[in-house]
Amino acid sequence: MTDPAPTTTPAPARSRIPAATRHSSLLVTLVLGGLTALPPLSMDMYLPALPEVTDSLASPASTVQLTLTACLMGMALGQLVVGPMSDKWGRRRPLLVGMVVYVLATAVCAFATSAGLLVGFRLVQGLAGAAGIVIARAVVRDLHDGVAMARFFSTLMLISGVAPVVAPLIGGQILRLTDWRGVFVVLTAVGLALSLLVWRFLPETLPPENRHSGGLGAALRTMRGLLADRVFTGYLLAGSFAFSALFAYISASPFVVQDIYGASPQTFSLLFGVNSVGLVLVGQINGKLLVGRVSLDKALTVGLVVITLAAVALVLTTSGVFGKPGLAPVAAELFVLMSAMGLAMPNTNAQALMRSRNAAGSASALLGTSTFLLGAAASPLVGIAGEHTAVPMALVQLGCALAAVVCFVTLCRPWRRAEDAPAAA
Numbered sequence: 001m002t003d004p005a006p007t008t009t010p011a012p013a014r015s016r017i018p019a020a021t022r023h024s025s026l027l028v029t030l031v032l033g034g035l036t037a038l039p040p041l042s043m044d045m046y047l048p049a050l051p052e053v054t055d056s057l058a059s060p061a062s063t064v065q066l067t068l069t070a071c072l073m074g075m076a077l078g079q080l081v082v083g084p085m086s087d088k089w090g091r092r093r094p095l096l097v098g099m100v101v102y103v104l105a106t107a108v109c110a111f112a113t114s115a116g117l118l119v120g121f122r123l124v125q126g127l128a129g130a131a132g133i134v135i136a137r138a139v140v141r142d143l144h145d146g147v148a149m150a151r152f153f154s155t156l157m158l159i160s161g162v163a164p165v166v167a168p169l170i171g172g173q174i175l176r177l178t179d180w181r182g183v184f185v186v187l188t189a190v191g192l193a194l195s196l197l198v199w200r201f202l203p204e205t206l207p208p209e210n211r212h213s214g215g216l217g218a219a220l221r222t223m224r225g226l227l228a229d230r231v232f233t234g235y236l237l238a239g240s241f242a243f244s245a246l247f248a249y250i251s252a253s254p255f256v257v258q259d260i261y262g263a264s265p266q267t268f269s270l271l272f273g274v275n276s277v278g279l280v281l282v283g284q285i286n287g288k289l290l291v292g293r294v295s296l297d298k299a300l301t302v303g304l305v306v307i308t309l310a311a312v313a314l315v316l317t318t319s320g321v322f323g324k325p326g327l328a329p330v331a332a333e334l335f336v337l338m339s340a341m342g343l344a345m346p347n348t349n350a351q352a353l354m355r356s357r358n359a360a361g362s363a364s365a366l367l368g369t370s371t372f373l374l375g376a377a378a379s380p381l382v383g384i385a386g387e388h389t390a391v392p393m394a395l396v397q398l399g400c401a402l403a404a405v406v407c408f409v410t411l412c413r414p415w416r417r418a419e420d421a422p423a424a425a
Helices: 026-044 047-056 061-089 092-109 115-143 146-177 181-201 216-228 230-260 265-290 296-318 327-353 360-381 391-412
Strands: none
Touching (some): 026 146, 047 265, 061 092, 061 230, 146 181, 216 360, 230 296, 327 360, 360 391
16 A cells, blocks of 8 residues: 655645745855744753752752743744744744744843742743744755755754854853853853844845745644645654654753762763764765765665664663663763764754645645654653662663664654665755
8 A cells, every 4th residue: 555645735836936945045144044943052052050040949850840841832823823823924024023032031031040940041041942843844845855954954963063062161161250141141141143134135035926825724734734645744753753852851961960970060061073074974874975876765774773883782781780880881872872863863854854845834834844843852860860860861762763763663663665765866
């Protein structure tokens, strides 16, 4: 039995998109990279400060971790709104409004006097920051298709991957000069600069004749049609569960590295940066060497298998099967897990968006919402056994990796879909 055809409408005519925009100047590429870098900047620059926030606001670690969960929840829910809006009104207007609100919410976070207030405005920050995430992906879909789209996502990973490399390093240095509030001051400045770049240099990529005229009902019908495509849903869930394994690391690593293994904020920042370099390098190997030579599904399969094996190794190491673990083996296993994300993340995005033709905003919203909701759910679980063991982090990562593999195998069924190979895209 063959797979059902995607339920979305045909692709818009590329000739209606201005040639200069269609070929994506370096400046536009950098702006899109900046938009995709904003979420890791918002979270990772703040990570070395989590223990300090816990002391400063006199709140338990589980409550402070909710500031990460709130930001993720906001990014998830915001995409459901902004994605369809960008299909109806174009990409620029919703993006600019979102960026302005992001700047204001981040500035308020710098002056929060309680954990509850910080959680609340981190939620607003996430809701507004969602515009950059969802619209950047939609713009890529406007401009590219097939193998070109997969390569462009890998290029964006190179640009946005600099953010998690430098963000904890910057955060650690900020903490040497001031307290955690200074991190949000810097994020406010970054958001303001990026807003100005979007206003000045990012053109509209969705022509009026290709926009949707319907309201909420039409948007919901479009999303329902996308989710009815089993293969689209398979890539959506596989990518989302893989990201959840990544976010389990993001959420737990400040406490694992600093509190359990006694490393300094600067050492934590260095290790986090090394792991991010691994992700970027593998992403570039995917985009420059594998895409066009190896099917996206085969590259994705390798990524998911490596993530799963690294998670198994982490469970065995942190549970003491090999004796009392030091920081070195745990850091090495986390490096392998993070690096393999460079195969999983761009390929799930590209394959899913290739199933959506004239609803890139809605498809991008579903991808982002699923990713961030599952990531937000993973965050509290990593601290369920307290702050003195890394076993819950490893177990959550293993569970997410196995779920990603199951979704990919049972829903995408790549061995039965030769027609979806990149060479035929």
